[in-house]
Amino acid sequence: MRYLILGSGPAGIAAAKAARKLDKDAEVILATEEHAAPYLRPLLPDFVSGERELSGVADPQGKDLADLGIRFSGGKRARRVDAARNRVAFSDGTEETYNFLCVATGGRPILPLALMGAPGSFLFLNSLGDAQRVRERAMRSDTTVVYGPGYLGIEAARAMRKLGNEVVWINPGLPRFGNPISGEVEVRVTDRLRARGVKVHEGTEIADVTDVDGRIFEVVTAGGRTIRCHLIVVATERLPSIGFLEGSGVKAGAGILVDEYLRTNVSNIYAAGDCAEVFDINRRESRINFGWRSAVKQGQLAGENMAGGGQVYIKNAEDYFGLLYGPPLNERVGA
Numbered sequence: 001m002r003y004l005i006l007g008s009g010p011a012g013i014a015a016a017k018a019a020r021k022l023d024k025d026a027e028v029i030l031a032t033e034e035h036a037a038p039y040l041r042p043l044l045p046d047f048v049s050g051e052r053e054l055s056g057v058a059d060p061q062g063k064d065l066a067d068l069g070i071r072f073s074g075g076k077r078a079r080r081v082d083a084a085r086n087r088v089a090f091s092d093g094t095e096e097t098y099n100f101l102c103v104a105t106g107g108r109p110i111l112p113l114a115l116m117g118a119p120g121s122f123l124f125l126n127s128l129g130d131a132q133r134v135r136e137r138a139m140r141s142d143t144t145v146v147y148g149p150g151y152l153g154i155e156a157a158r159a160m161r162k163l164g165n166e167v168v169w170i171n172p173g174l175p176r177f178g179n180p181i182s183g184e185v186e187v188r189v190t191d192r193l194r195a196r197g198v199k200v201h202e203g204t205e206i207a208d209v210t211d212v213d214g215r216i217f218e219v220v221t222a223g224g225r226t227i228r229c230h231l232i233v234v235a236t237e238r239l240p241s242i243g244f245l246e247g248s249g250v251k252a253g254a255g256i257l258v259d260e261y262l263r264t265n266v267s268n269i270y271a272a273g274d275c276a277e278v279f280d281i282n283r284r285e286s287r288i289n290f291g292w293r294s295a296v297k298q299g300q301l302a303g304e305n306m307a308g309g310g311q312v313y314i315k316n317a318e319d320y321f322g323l324l325y326g327p328p329l330n331e332r333v334g335a
């Protein structure tokens with residue numbers, strides 16, 4: 001038996017380990033576009049701010065993969081899934097076959113339209129590679145514009161300020177799905193950021209960006225303000241990273257549609273974590289449950305079910321976005 005798991009986030013790791021646990025003789029392959037060893041994504045802002053070093057963001061769940069006989073295959077970005085031939089083609093030209101496939105490719109941040117024409121002006125804050133680039137460039141910057149709503153915007157603004165940058169946070173305050181914090185907490189934390197010197201522009205958009213001299217950029221907001229900066233950090237909502245499934249026959253809405261067993265409409269393909277739109281048998285509806293904890297639970301279940309487990313996913317309150325690592329948001333911003 002050959003289990004192929006795509007993505008080395010919490011869902012992918014949990015799926016690989018669960019499949020291994022139930023099927024001791026199987027081949028288990030964890031193929032991911034990332035080159036880095038698994039890490040704790042929620043701690044990336046602490047890495048950017050200098051509060052943690054690289055070793056402090058390593059994901060303990062990813063440490064014993066080799067000992068468990070799980071093959072970690074980095075630098076493999078899935079490009080196409082051929083569900084009829086049980087094959088995944090990767091962008092480096094290689095292929096992997098499978099008996100069971102688990103898609104756990106998470107999400108990617110949304111890029112605002114105005115930034116599309118100014119590629120040198122911005123960096124995302126989503127992966128470890130992003131965090132390394134942001135940290136490195138922030139060292140050479142005085143002023144950073146952070147763009148993004150809610151929790152991710154707050155965390156990015158906090159980290160950049162802690163690093164010593166002048167920070168202007170543009171919070172579009174868009175209606176968003178997977179909103180991880182209440183409005184009340186957001187208001188309180190935003191006040192704390194202000195008290196720490198972060199300038200906040202709420203309810204506006206980036207309308208335009210001009211490259212002044214390759215080092216300085218001029219950001220114009222929808223409200224007509226102009227902000228000069230050295231860097232724009234994009235910390236926006238993540239949408240499921242599932243484009244490579246086009247043409248595979250696997251059904252998707254906003255995310256990959258799975259039933260209560262985490263199985264797609266193709267019987268040997270499962271999906272888990274931020275890329276999956278899971279059927280909730282109690283509410284009789286499908287939705288994406290963003291968050292680390294939910295990804296671990298779904299990954300584990302998908303892994304077990306691929307290996308014959310037959311368990312149903314029951315959502316509960318703890319499955320939502322949880323602050324699992326480090327102090328709660330309030331304390332972080334106060335620190």
Ligand SMILES: Cc1cc2nc3c(=O)[nH]c(=O)nc-3n(C[C@H](O)[C@H](O)[C@H](O)COP(=O)(O)OP(=O)(O)OC[C@H]3O[C@@H](n4cnc5c(N)ncnc54)[C@H](O)[C@@H]3O)c2cc1C
Pocket residue numbers: 006007008009010011012031032033034041042043044045076077078079104105106107125126127152155241244272273274275290291292293295320321322323324325
């Ligand atoms: C800055 C930041 C802070 C956060 N803080 C928190 C927090 O405090 N609490 C919380 O609950 N959640 C937090 N989150 C969200 C949390 O990290 C995600 O919900 C969680 O990582 C989802 O896990 P996942 O395994 O589904 O996907 P991911 O962790 O996104 O992992 C997906 C993996 O798949 C890989 N991949 C993508 N496309 C392909 C492809 N085509 N081929 C191969 N590999 C691919 C990706 O590179 C990645 O390794 C935060 C997110 C960010 C960005």
